[in-house]
Amino acid sequence: MRISTVTMFEQSVTSLNRQQGDFLKVSEQIASGRRVVNPSDDPQAASRAVGVDQARAVTQQFADSRVSARNSLSQAESVLNSVSDAVTRAKTLMVQASSDTLSDVDRESVASELRGVYEALLGQANATDGNGRYLFGGYQDSSAPFVKDAAGEVQYVGDTNVRRQRIDASRLMDVSDHGEAIFQSVPSGAGYVTEADAANAGSVTFKGPEVIDSGDAGYGERYRVSFDEDAAGDPTFSVEVYDEAGGTWNATALTEEAYNPEVTVVSVGGLKLTLEGEPAVGDSITMGPADEMNTDLFRTFEKAIAALETPNATESDRASQRNTLSSVMRELDNGLDNVLTVRASMGARLNELDVVDSVGGNRLLNYEQTLSDLVDLDYAEAISEYSLRQVGMQAAQKTFADMKGMSLFQFL
Template identity: 50%
Template sequence: MRIATNTIYDQSTNAMNRQQSALLKVGSQISSGKKVNSPSDDPLATSKALAITQSAAVNEQMKTARVSVRNGLGQEESVLNSVSDALISAKTSLIKGSTGTLTDADRSSIATDLQGILDTILGQANAADGSGSYLFAGYKTTTPPFVKDASGNITYVGDNGVAAQQVDSARLMSSSDTGDKIFQSVTGTATMVARAAGGNTGTATFTTPAIDNTSDPSYRQPFSIVFSDNAGVTQYSVNGGPAVNYVAGDKITANGMSLNISGQPAVGDTITVNAGGATDIFASLKSAIDALKSPTSTQAQQAALANTLNSVANELSNNLDNVLTVRASVGTRLNELDVIDTVGQNRSLNYTESVSDLIDLDYNDALSEYSLRQIGLQASQKAFVDVQSMSLFNFLK
């Protein structure tokens, strides 16, 4: 078979071009540090690397979200710490105010201290983050969640929505809690609190309700004690039940609970018992402040003061427990973020390693192949020179 000279030249040139192209490709890989510099180099590896890169980007977004949530929870934890300290100070002031030897001026001074504590808690309840968004307003982050009217009553005007962010692939976490949950509610099993009705005129005082029978079907259900008069004999009824003669100091039992009542109640005087009492921190403190500012020149006024301060002290204990419960929830979420951060870091490392396995260059293999390609190019060039020199004219003499 006859092979044309042009064919020999073309094949030799193509062989050199292939070797040179392969050498340049390896050189490009060495200079970039990547074995895949364009999708055409390895379409499958490129596709896999792109999917992993997208997953890594989502992981970074969730990392940013965790930073945001951690900042919000950190600010909330700081506020709740201050509120806890304020409630403890308020309870101390109530104990001082219950001292029987104090004058009206002394109690007025204590009321001023409590007013300062109330204002402090209100300020903390209306705390905002660095961007000016109110922490405890739900979705209404542009307006203060608590407002005070002309009478000093404080109302929650935020909503019940809780801002939450995706901190992991299967975890949506709230970065704060609503103000009504913290400052105007009591969660869990709250202490039963007895309170005298606002119109009571007698001198009756009462103790904190005690647990008598947890197996009572109506255990911890609210009840009311109403006093009446029957032919000069003071009586009382529980939740509208039959009237019973009242004896000062006797223990009155209902719904698995009991409390001791002393003094002489007036007709129509009412004492209510329920779990947690008033759940509003601001309302409880305001009632204590008003009571301390009121004169105590009569026994009835002294009894009203003692009952109010005792009730408020129990209510603040429940409020403090509630704040600590929310604070514990914040701490749990912060700890969970630490765990998720660790998982996220490991996931990020795995993504980086997977992309590296697909795209990055193994220099040992690349340098070895580079040397091999150099030898191949040199061999093809030598072969071309040898073929080029082959001619019949070299043998004619």
């Protein structure tokens, strides 16, 4: 069989092109570090790699979301730490102001410091994050959530929604708490708070109430102790229960009990309230569950400052101030407990982020390993293949060079 020179050249060129193509493919794999450079290299692996890469991208997005959530919670938790310090300082000042050895000037000095704590607390309630958004305004985070009205009282103008962020496929986490839940609420089970009517003209002071039987049928109701006098002019008191349905004090628990100015113990609804001092006809003292009384931390500060700035000209003034400070102490305790409860909740969410981060990190590593197994290059095998293809191409080039010189004309 005779083989034409054209056929020899065509076969040699084809062999050279094939060897060069294989060599370039291995070179491209080594340069990119990937075994599957084009989908045609391994269609099944390429298809699986697309799915794994998408899952990895979603997992990474959740990781970025957790970073944002952690920043928000950390900033809010840091502010609540300062709020706790402010309320603790206010309690210390209340204890100091309760001393009978202080003069009106001394109490005004305490009120001045307390006002500074109050203003600092307001600033913390209107704290912002690094992007200028207010931390405790709910979704209305573009304006200050707490503002003073015309009367100088602080009002909450944010909303009661909570910003949430998805930190994992099955977890939507609260990354903030609105201001009303922090500064105008009390924790569940906060107990009772007692408050004297601002219009009282007598000098009655109270201690308590103390819970003596939380299983009493009347426990949890709101009570009002009202003072009067009998036909002989001796002081008496009666206890009324607040009618939630009618919104009036029309249910009487105790009627026309004798009152002893030295000390009188009122026992009703599983509670014990100790009274001292001379009442005036029409005076009243209310005790009720903390969540039905004043729950506004700013209002508590305002009451305390007003009481300390009022001179004690009469025995009635001293009794009013003592009663106000007693109520304020309980309200501050409840406010601090509430702030600590919210702060603990934030701490729990930060801990949860750490756990989810750990799980997400392991998942991300698994995706990286799977993706590497599918498309990444085994360099030892690739370098061996590279050397082999290089030798093959050199051999093809040598063969072609030798073959093109073979001709019968050399023998003529």
